[in-house]
Amino acid sequence: MTDAILQALRQVCGPADPAQPVALHEPDFRGTEAWAYVRDCLDTGWVSTAGRWVSRFEQELCTATGAAHAVAVSNGTVALRLALHLLGVRAGDEVLLPPLSFVATANAVAHLGAVPHFVDVEPGTLGLDPRAVQQRLEAVAERREGVLRNRDTGRRIAALLPVHVFGHPAAMPELLAVAQAWGLPLLEDAAEALGSWRDGTHCGLFGAMGTLSFNGNKLITTGGGGALLTNNPELAQRARHLSTTAKLPHPWAFEHDAVGWNDRLPNLNAALGVAQLEDLPRRLEAKRQLAERYAAAFAGVAGVELVAEPPDCRSNHWLVSLRFTAPDPTEAEAQRLVVLEAAHAEGLLLRPVWTLLHQLPIYAQAPRGPLPVAEDQAPRLLNLPSSPQLLEGWGA
Ligand SMILES: *Cc1c(COP(=O)(O)O)cnc(C)c1O
DSSP states (O other): OHHHHHHHHHHHHOSOOTTSOBOSSOOOOTTSSHHHHHHHHHHHTOOSSOSHHHHHHHHHHHHHHOOSEEEEESOHHHHHHHHHHHTTOOTTOEEEEOSSSOHHHHHHHHHTTOEEEEOOBOTTTSSBOHHHHHHHHHHHEEEETTEEEETTTOOBEEEEOOBOGGGOOOOHHHHHHHHHHHTOOBEEEOTTOTTOEETTEETTOSSSEEEEEOOTTSSSOOSSOEEEEESOHHHHHHHHHHHBTTBOOOSSOOOBSSOOOBOBOOHHHHHHHHHHHHTHHHHHHHHHHHHHHHHHHHTTOTTEEEOOOOTTEEOOOOSEEEEEOOSSHHHHHHHHHHHHHHHHHHTBOOEEOOOOGGGSGGGTTSOBOOOHHHHHHGGGEEEEOOOGGGSTTTTO
């Protein structure tokens, strides 16, 4: 089985060479205007947190996603923290989110002094399971004097925070219905989902707000960066205000009407972002082709399957993910380890999915519902090298 998997990998990634390892997802600026745009920042002196590239990046994010408003910030974690704050999450509140995510999703909650509360995912999308959210709320939530509280902890349950894992859209219409039924604001962690759509809506635009990341390993990168997406003009205006130290507009006076943050994206990074966004359609096409090539290469390999694009969705295929299908997750995990070791020895730097967040010591005490699906899936998932530059002819 390991041999068949490695052969399929070589078929897509080319002949392996430990001296030139193939990473999971690497930045690439060839074939873009990145140099020219960065040069403009240096030539004009506009390198910091204001400037025309920031505005242009935000406009182009709106064009690419259909959002009415985009606010560029310094990274995806900051975007989540700011959006949670804007939706009313405060110290001591609980936020419902999946344990199958990058640690930043829970960290953003913790940075506000709030507490992540883990709810199970579905095996298909790997995102939050709307039925599990409904059942968890029925089990622990009660409304006291108009406030939704966790009966066990006494804390307010303040928001629902689904994640679009590896660029596959979560079950948004159903999650939105649950959120609305319980009066919970919904924020989408769309850090991995630029260019992913469900039923004609871009990820991040189902709920009140969504957030993106432009970290170095994401589909497009600004070096480091993030953004908030929303169709609500008031939330967008408050996001801009709070992310620029809550300074009141005035030609010279320093007046601030809230304890704001310094969260805005520098013009230099936005210039890279514009160059990358102009290249988005080509990137999405390359990712689709790469996913198809993996599908063909793994078609005859027993004991594994690829995580598939959910029905009615267009996934950006940020990371191609292999699932070991052995009935027992412990057996699947053992098979995965053998493949990881063999692939790394060849210079193919596959990565297992994240350690489930409730299994990290930092979140072991966090409240949680039953998590059978997350605990069954996590040991099975292995991410494959997914850079668009793995396609021949890329960057030529
Ligand atoms: C990358 C990522 C983030 C955080 O983004 P940064 O820009 O690295 O802070 C948050 N959530 C998910 C799911 C991510 O993949």
